[in-house]
Amino acid sequence: xxxxxxxxxxxxxxxxxxxxxxxxxxxxxxxxxxxxxxxxxxxxxxxxxxxxxxxxxxxxxxxxxxxxxxxxxxxxxxxxxxxxxxxxxxxxxxxxxxxxxxxxxxxxxxxxxxxxxxxxxxxxxxxxxxxxxxxxxxxxxxxxxxxxxxxxxxxxxxxxxxxxxxxxxxxxxxxxxxxxxxxxxxxxxxxxxxxxxxxxxxxxxxxxxxxxxxxxxxxxxxxxxxxxxxxxxxxxxxxxxxxxxxxxxxxxxxxxxxxxxxxxxxxxxxxxxxxxxxxxxxxxxxxxxxxxxxxxxx
Amino acid sequence: xxxxxxxxxxxxxxxxxxxxxxxxxxxxxxxxxxxxxxxxxxxxxxxxxxxxxxxxxxxxxxxxxxxxxxxxxxxxxxxxxxxxxxxxxxxxxxxxxxxxxxxxxxxxxxxxxxxxxxxxxxxxxxxxxxxxxxxxxxxxxxxxxxxxxxxxxxxxxxxxxxxxxxxxxxxxxxxxxxxxxxxxxxxxxxxxxxxxxxxxxxxxxxxxxxxxxxxxxxxxxxxxxxxxxxxxxxxxxxxxxxxxxxxxxxxxxxxxxxxxxxxxxxxxxxxxxxxxxxxxxxxxxxxxxxxxxxxxxxxxxxxxx
Numbered sequence: 001x002x003x004x005x006x007x008x009x010x011x012x013x014x015x016x017x018x019x020x021x022x023x024x025x026x027x028x029x030x031x032x033x034x035x036x037x038x039x040x041x042x043x044x045x046x047x048x049x050x051x052x053x054x055x056x057x058x059x060x061x062x063x064x065x066x067x068x069x070x071x072x073x074x075x076x077x078x079x080x081x082x083x084x085x086x087x088x089x090x091x092x093x094x095x096x097x098x099x100x101x102x103x104x105x106x107x108x109x110x111x112x113x114x115x116x117x118x119x120x121x122x123x124x125x126x127x128x129x130x131x132x133x134x135x136x137x138x139x140x141x142x143x144x145x146x147x148x149x150x151x152x153x154x155x156x157x158x159x160x161x162x163x164x165x166x167x168x169x170x171x172x173x174x175x176x177x178x179x180x181x182x183x184x185x186x187x188x189x190x191x192x193x194x195x196x197x198x199x200x201x202x203x204x205x206x207x208x209x210x211x212x213x214x215x216x217x218x219x220x221x222x223x224x225x226x227x228x229x230x231x232x233x234x235x236x237x238x239x240x241x242x243x244x245x246x247x248x249x250x251x252x253x254x255x256x257x258x259x260x261x262x263x264x265x266x267x268x269x270x271x272x273x274x275x276x277x278x279x280x281x282x283x284x285x286x287x288x289x290x291x292x293x294x295x296x297x298x
Numbered sequence: 299x300x301x302x303x304x305x306x307x308x309x310x311x312x313x314x315x316x317x318x319x320x321x322x323x324x325x326x327x328x329x330x331x332x333x334x335x336x337x338x339x340x341x342x343x344x345x346x347x348x349x350x351x352x353x354x355x356x357x358x359x360x361x362x363x364x365x366x367x368x369x370x371x372x373x374x375x376x377x378x379x380x381x382x383x384x385x386x387x388x389x390x391x392x393x394x395x396x397x398x399x400x401x402x403x404x405x406x407x408x409x410x411x412x413x414x415x416x417x418x419x420x421x422x423x424x425x426x427x428x429x430x431x432x433x434x435x436x437x438x439x440x441x442x443x444x445x446x447x448x449x450x451x452x453x454x455x456x457x458x459x460x461x462x463x464x465x466x467x468x469x470x471x472x473x474x475x476x477x478x479x480x481x482x483x484x485x486x487x488x489x490x491x492x493x494x495x496x497x498x499x500x501x502x503x504x505x506x507x508x509x510x511x512x513x514x515x516x517x518x519x520x521x522x523x524x525x526x527x528x529x530x531x532x533x534x535x536x537x538x539x540x541x542x543x544x545x546x547x548x549x550x551x552x553x554x555x556x557x558x559x560x561x562x563x564x565x566x567x568x569x570x571x572x573x574x575x576x577x578x579x580x581x582x583x584x585x586x587x588x589x590x591x592x593x594x595x596x597x598x599x600x601x602x603x
Contacts, residue, residue, distance in 0.1 A: 152566065270446070
């Protein structure tokens with residue numbers, strides 16, 4: 001599979017300056033209103049979440065049983081939960097956990113996927129067949145079940161959560177990188193590297209991986225939402241982030257339990273979570289479209 | 299064809315053995331045994347319990363015992379539900395999960411395919427844009443957001459359905475929709491894409507030129523090719539529905555296998571967790587096999603490969 005980047009029209013006149021691939025992509029991305037809106041929303045949200053200690057009007061774990069659950073008001077914008085904790089602050093802090101899991105677990109999955117894919121693609125032959133068959137098999141297994149198994153056995157700590165989620169989401173990345181590497185390895189500079197007697201390891205690390213990074217970055221933007229989804233999923237079931245820390249998954253779970261009496265506890269975290277997923281998806285699709293990378297699926 | 303099926307079945311066996319082995323040793327790596335939390339046990343009683351479950355033997359022997367039983371389809375006794383075997387627990391709870399999964403899949407296929415076909419026939423009109431925008435929404439929203447919101451709206455505000463349980467026929471509606479929503483959205487997109495590709499081909503133009511009705515063109519000519527991608531999506535969909543039912547069953551408090559699996563996870567009922575993992579793995583591998591056979595049947599080109 002070769003990435004078909006849009007070829008910029010060759011200008012014969014020497015005065016005109018051609019656009020680079022990235023400028024072209026940037027231009028196209030800016031035209032995509034949904035992607036831009038998504039990017040702005042995600043940036044603002046990330047800022048607000050990571051500056052939560054400065055912004056949040058209340059503490060996220062300070063309970064106030066005297067007031068209990070109150071509907072949204074001026075003092076508590078999103079209301080308070082059953083223990084009197086300020087939901088706005090908790091949503092910000094929850095966003096911090098959700099976004100960090102999103103970033104770290106994505107990084108883990110990208111590292112696994114890129115290494116696996118590039119080794120499989122570069123070495124080729126029987127190793128490639130075996131490695132890709134393993135990916136096929138893993139694809140067909142209900143992987144979340146294994147993550148739950150891991151969380152049951154090793155206890156529910158957040159670092160394991162990063163690793164376990166990362167270990168689940170690398171399959172697509174491995175396939176994409178493999179495809180790219182397979183087309184790259186036929187290029188002259190690789191032949192030159194082979195002729196110079198470089199070892200495979202060096203060729204993969206120094207020549208293959210840097211050349212697939214562009215595509216890897218674009219695909220990573222699509223992994224982030226699915227990783228966040230998985231974290232929220234596990235936290236919702238009680239296998240993820242543990243109290244008093246909160247992620248959006250645990251907030252939605254708490255909200256779902258008391259939605260009959262206090263619907264705002266469900267609505268605000270769900271809204272934030274859904275908006276973030278939307279934005280990330282639109283941004284990812286926009287980026288992919290801007291660079292016109294062919295997808296392996298649909 | 300028969301050779302293909304046999305080959306795939308034989309490929310599945312080592313996979314399951316590896317899954318079983320890995321989960322077995324993961325369980326053994328766990329510090330502390332499953333009966334440590336019971337407070338009143340004296341060392342003698344604990345020993346007796348462990349002996350009863352064969353936990354006093356060396357690990358390799360336990361492994362061989364487990365695998366020996368597994369080969370005969372016996373998943374062992376449950377550590378938490380005294381007197382129950384894992385097989386019995388699965389047999390009594392899985393039908394509920396299966397029913398839920400079938401409704402969800404049927405809902406997804408019916409609505410998704412119809413929406414996709416209509417969208418492809420009326421490309422770039424409102425009947426294309428509206429369902430496809432809704433599909434984007436459906437793909438982004440996870441079950442644990444849609445489920446509670448559906449309960450809030452239909453269960454609490456409108457009071458049409460019960461908010462939880464699995465007794466009345468009407469109790470099936472909300473969980474099935476919640477579980478099926480994502481697949482409805484995905485299938486409608488796949489159908490639209492597949493149909494658009496087929497509808498542009500020459501043999502469709504020939505059919506049009508012959509004056510075939512739109513209905514006949516879709517039903518007789520386009521559908522078979524247009525649905526190929528939907529069929530290949532069914533394999534992952536089955537795995538996804540199993541995963542999804544974990545959430546849906548706990549939101550709606552449905553007494554299915556997924557809910558038992560979660561509880562077993564919290565209770566450290568190891569044999570139950572392992573048994574369920576293996577059962578789900580077998581189920582998805584089997585579903586993928588069926589999907590592959592269907593694909594070969596739908597697409598004659600694959601038969602020669």
